[in-house]
Amino acid sequence: MKTRDKIIHASLELFNEHGERTITTNHIAAHLGISPGNLYYHFRNKEDIIRSIFSLYESHLEKSFHPYEGEPVNVELLIGYFDAIFYAMWEFRFMYANLTDILSRDDELKKQYLQVQQQVLTRSCHVLIKLEQDGVIAIEPDEIPPLAETIRMIVCFWISYKQTHSPDIKITKSSLYEGLLRILMLSKAYATPNSRSTFVRLEQYYQELAEEPSEELA
Numbered sequence: 001m002k003t004r005d006k007i008i009h010a011s012l013e014l015f016n017e018h019g020e021r022t023i024t025t026n027h028i029a030a031h032l033g034i035s036p037g038n039l040y041y042h043f044r045n046k047e048d049i050i051r052s053i054f055s056l057y058e059s060h061l062e063k064s065f066h067p068y069e070g071e072p073v074n075v076e077l078l079i080g081y082f083d084a085i086f087y088a089m090w091e092f093r094f095m096y097a098n099l100t101d102i103l104s105r106d107d108e109l110k111k112q113y114l115q116v117q118q119q120v121l122t123r124s125c126h127v128l129i130k131l132e133q134d135g136v137i138a139i140e141p142d143e144i145p146p147l148a149e150t151i152r153m154i155v156c157f158w159i160s161y162k163q164t165h166s167p168d169i170k171i172t173k174s175s176l177y178e179g180l181l182r183i184l185m186l187s188k189a190y191a192t193p194n195s196r197s198t199f200v201r202l203e204q205y206y207q208e209l210a211e212e213p214s215e216e217l218a
Helices: 003-018 025-032 036-042 046-064 075-091 093-097 099-104 107-133 141-164 173-188 196-210
Strands: none
Touching (some): 003 025, 025 046, 075 196, 093 099, 093 141, 107 141, 141 173
16 A cells, blocks of 8 residues: 555544544654654645545545446345445544534635535435335425435434533444434335335344444544
Protein backbone atom coordinates (compact mmCIF):
# COMPACT_ATOMS: atom_id res chain seq x y z
CA MET A 1 0.00 0.00 0.00
CA LYS A 2 1.33 3.46 -0.90
CA THR A 3 2.22 5.87 1.90
CA ARG A 4 -0.63 8.20 0.96
CA ASP A 5 -3.17 5.37 1.25
CA LYS A 6 -1.63 4.24 4.54
CA ILE A 7 -2.08 7.74 5.93
CA ILE A 8 -5.74 7.83 4.86
CA HIS A 9 -6.59 4.45 6.39
CA ALA A 10 -4.58 5.05 9.56
CA SER A 11 -6.31 8.41 10.02
CA LEU A 12 -9.72 6.81 9.55
CA GLU A 13 -8.84 4.18 12.16
CA LEU A 14 -7.59 6.76 14.68
CA PHE A 15 -10.50 9.15 14.11
CA ASN A 16 -12.96 6.31 14.65
CA GLU A 17 -11.22 4.99 17.76
CA HIS A 18 -10.46 8.27 19.51
CA GLY A 19 -12.61 10.91 17.86
CA GLU A 20 -11.43 13.31 15.16
CA ARG A 21 -11.08 16.26 17.57
CA THR A 22 -8.37 14.57 19.64
CA ILE A 23 -6.16 13.34 16.78
CA THR A 24 -3.53 15.57 15.21
CA THR A 25 -1.30 15.02 12.19
CA ASN A 26 1.55 14.31 14.63
CA HIS A 27 -0.50 11.49 16.18
CA ILE A 28 -1.11 10.04 12.72
CA ALA A 29 2.57 10.24 11.75
CA ALA A 30 3.65 8.64 15.04
CA HIS A 31 1.07 5.86 14.60
CA LEU A 32 2.56 5.06 11.19
CA GLY A 33 6.16 5.48 12.30
CA ILE A 34 6.85 8.22 9.76
CA SER A 35 8.04 11.80 10.17
CA PRO A 36 5.55 14.69 10.19
CA GLY A 37 7.41 16.00 7.14
CA ASN A 38 6.68 12.78 5.27
CA LEU A 39 2.98 13.14 6.11
CA TYR A 40 2.95 16.79 4.98
CA TYR A 41 4.53 15.73 1.68
CA HIS A 42 1.23 13.94 0.96
CA PHE A 43 -1.29 16.12 2.83
CA ARG A 44 -1.23 19.82 3.68
CA ASN A 45 -3.20 19.43 6.92
CA LYS A 46 -5.79 17.33 8.72
CA GLU A 47 -8.65 18.80 6.69
CA ASP A 48 -6.92 17.58 3.54
CA ILE A 49 -6.85 14.05 5.02
CA ILE A 50 -10.53 14.27 5.95
CA ARG A 51 -11.40 15.22 2.38
CA SER A 52 -9.61 12.09 1.15
CA ILE A 53 -11.49 9.96 3.67
CA PHE A 54 -14.69 11.57 2.44
CA SER A 55 -13.82 10.39 -1.07
CA LEU A 56 -13.88 6.81 0.26
CA TYR A 57 -17.27 7.52 1.82
CA GLU A 58 -18.55 9.00 -1.43
CA SER A 59 -17.32 5.98 -3.40
CA HIS A 60 -19.14 3.60 -1.04
CA LEU A 61 -22.41 5.52 -1.40
CA GLU A 62 -22.03 5.66 -5.17
CA LYS A 63 -21.68 1.88 -5.42
CA SER A 64 -24.29 0.83 -2.88
CA PHE A 65 -27.60 2.55 -3.53
CA HIS A 66 -28.56 1.99 -7.12
CA PRO A 67 -31.92 0.40 -7.94
CA TYR A 68 -31.69 -3.32 -8.53
CA GLU A 69 -32.44 -4.56 -12.04
CA GLY A 70 -33.56 -7.89 -13.44
CA GLU A 71 -33.72 -9.84 -10.19
CA PRO A 72 -36.55 -10.77 -7.81
CA VAL A 73 -36.77 -9.02 -4.47
CA ASN A 74 -35.67 -11.29 -1.63
CA VAL A 75 -34.17 -11.06 1.84
CA GLU A 76 -30.60 -11.18 0.53
CA LEU A 77 -31.15 -8.25 -1.83
CA LEU A 78 -32.64 -6.10 0.94
CA ILE A 79 -29.87 -7.13 3.34
CA GLY A 80 -27.44 -5.75 0.77
CA TYR A 81 -29.02 -2.31 1.05
CA PHE A 82 -29.24 -2.36 4.85
CA ASP A 83 -25.68 -3.69 5.19
CA ALA A 84 -24.51 -0.79 3.02
CA ILE A 85 -26.26 1.65 5.36
CA PHE A 86 -24.62 0.03 8.38
CA TYR A 87 -21.19 0.04 6.71
CA ALA A 88 -21.42 3.78 6.10
CA MET A 89 -22.47 4.43 9.71
CA TRP A 90 -19.75 2.23 11.24
CA GLU A 91 -16.75 2.73 8.95
CA PHE A 92 -17.18 6.52 8.91
CA ARG A 93 -18.61 6.95 12.40
CA PHE A 94 -16.19 9.71 13.39
CA MET A 95 -17.71 11.88 10.67
CA TYR A 96 -21.30 11.30 11.78
CA ALA A 97 -20.28 11.86 15.41
CA ASN A 98 -18.84 15.30 14.64
CA LEU A 99 -20.54 16.17 11.36
CA THR A 100 -21.60 19.75 12.11
CA ASP A 101 -18.15 20.77 13.37
CA ILE A 102 -16.27 19.08 10.51
CA LEU A 103 -18.42 20.73 7.84
CA SER A 104 -18.34 24.13 9.54
CA ARG A 105 -14.53 24.17 9.28
CA ASP A 106 -14.36 23.36 5.57
CA ASP A 107 -16.63 25.09 3.06
CA GLU A 108 -15.25 22.99 0.21
CA LEU A 109 -16.07 19.75 2.01
CA LYS A 110 -19.53 21.00 2.98
CA LYS A 111 -20.32 21.78 -0.65
CA GLN A 112 -19.15 18.32 -1.69
CA TYR A 113 -21.09 16.71 1.17
CA LEU A 114 -24.34 18.41 0.17
CA GLN A 115 -23.89 17.34 -3.46
CA VAL A 116 -23.24 13.74 -2.45
CA GLN A 117 -26.20 13.67 -0.09
CA GLN A 118 -28.51 14.99 -2.80
CA GLN A 119 -27.31 12.21 -5.10
CA VAL A 120 -27.92 9.65 -2.35
CA LEU A 121 -31.42 11.02 -1.80
CA THR A 122 -32.20 10.75 -5.52
CA ARG A 123 -30.91 7.16 -5.74
CA SER A 124 -32.76 6.19 -2.57
CA CYS A 125 -35.99 7.53 -4.05
CA HIS A 126 -35.39 5.41 -7.16
CA VAL A 127 -34.89 2.31 -4.98
CA LEU A 128 -38.15 3.01 -3.13
CA ILE A 129 -39.98 3.56 -6.42
CA LYS A 130 -38.73 0.19 -7.66
CA LEU A 131 -39.78 -1.50 -4.41
CA GLU A 132 -43.24 0.02 -4.78
CA GLN A 133 -43.48 -1.11 -8.40
CA ASP A 134 -42.52 -4.66 -7.39
CA GLY A 135 -45.14 -4.81 -4.64
CA VAL A 136 -42.69 -4.79 -1.73
CA ILE A 137 -44.00 -1.55 -0.24
CA ALA A 138 -47.27 0.32 -0.62
CA ILE A 139 -46.68 4.05 -0.68
CA GLU A 140 -48.04 7.09 -2.47
CA PRO A 141 -45.60 8.68 -4.94
CA ASP A 142 -45.52 12.00 -3.08
CA GLU A 143 -44.57 10.20 0.15
CA ILE A 144 -41.41 8.63 -1.31
CA PRO A 145 -39.12 11.70 -1.07
CA PRO A 146 -40.04 12.40 2.59
CA LEU A 147 -39.52 8.73 3.47
CA ALA A 148 -36.11 8.71 1.79
CA GLU A 149 -35.17 11.93 3.57
CA THR A 150 -36.31 10.57 6.94
CA ILE A 151 -34.14 7.47 6.45
CA ARG A 152 -31.20 9.71 5.54
CA MET A 153 -31.85 11.81 8.66
CA ILE A 154 -31.68 8.74 10.90
CA VAL A 155 -28.44 7.60 9.27
CA CYS A 156 -26.77 11.02 9.54
CA PHE A 157 -27.78 11.85 13.11
CA TRP A 158 -28.28 8.55 14.92
CA ILE A 159 -24.82 8.67 16.49
CA SER A 160 -25.35 12.23 17.72
CA TYR A 161 -28.71 11.20 19.12
CA LYS A 162 -27.20 8.26 21.03
CA GLN A 163 -24.38 10.42 22.37
CA THR A 164 -26.73 13.08 23.69
CA HIS A 165 -29.63 10.91 24.89
CA SER A 166 -27.91 8.13 26.82
CA PRO A 167 -25.61 8.16 29.86
CA ASP A 168 -22.97 6.12 28.02
CA ILE A 169 -21.66 7.95 24.95
CA LYS A 170 -19.59 5.03 23.67
CA ILE A 171 -20.57 4.00 20.17
CA THR A 172 -20.73 0.29 19.47
CA LYS A 173 -21.83 -1.79 16.54
CA SER A 174 -24.82 -2.81 18.65
CA SER A 175 -25.89 0.80 19.13
CA LEU A 176 -25.65 1.40 15.38
CA TYR A 177 -27.70 -1.71 14.67
CA GLU A 178 -30.35 -0.13 16.90
CA GLY A 179 -30.47 2.74 14.42
CA LEU A 180 -30.71 0.32 11.53
CA LEU A 181 -33.62 -1.41 13.27
CA ARG A 182 -35.41 1.96 13.53
CA ILE A 183 -35.04 2.34 9.77
CA LEU A 184 -36.41 -1.17 9.32
CA MET A 185 -39.34 -0.41 11.62
CA LEU A 186 -40.12 2.66 9.55
CA SER A 187 -39.83 0.69 6.29
CA LYS A 188 -41.96 -2.17 7.59
CA ALA A 189 -44.84 0.26 8.12
CA TYR A 190 -45.11 0.43 4.32
CA ALA A 191 -44.81 -3.34 3.73
CA THR A 192 -47.45 -5.05 1.64
CA PRO A 193 -49.14 -8.20 2.99
CA ASN A 194 -46.93 -10.32 0.74
CA SER A 195 -43.69 -8.71 1.88
CA ARG A 196 -44.36 -8.23 5.59
CA SER A 197 -42.82 -11.60 6.48
CA THR A 198 -39.65 -10.56 4.64
CA PHE A 199 -39.35 -7.45 6.76
CA VAL A 200 -39.95 -9.51 9.91
CA ARG A 201 -37.09 -11.82 8.90
CA LEU A 202 -34.88 -8.78 8.32
CA GLU A 203 -35.70 -7.47 11.79
CA GLN A 204 -34.85 -10.81 13.35
CA TYR A 205 -31.56 -10.95 11.43
CA TYR A 206 -30.41 -7.50 12.53
CA GLN A 207 -31.75 -7.92 16.07
CA GLU A 208 -29.47 -10.92 16.45
CA LEU A 209 -26.53 -8.86 15.20
CA ALA A 210 -27.41 -6.05 17.60
CA GLU A 211 -27.28 -8.46 20.53
CA GLU A 212 -23.79 -9.73 19.67
CA PRO A 213 -20.81 -8.32 21.64
CA SER A 214 -19.18 -5.55 19.66
CA GLU A 215 -16.17 -3.25 19.77
CA GLU A 216 -16.56 0.25 21.12
CA LEU A 217 -15.58 3.77 20.20
CA ALA A 218 -14.75 5.96 23.19
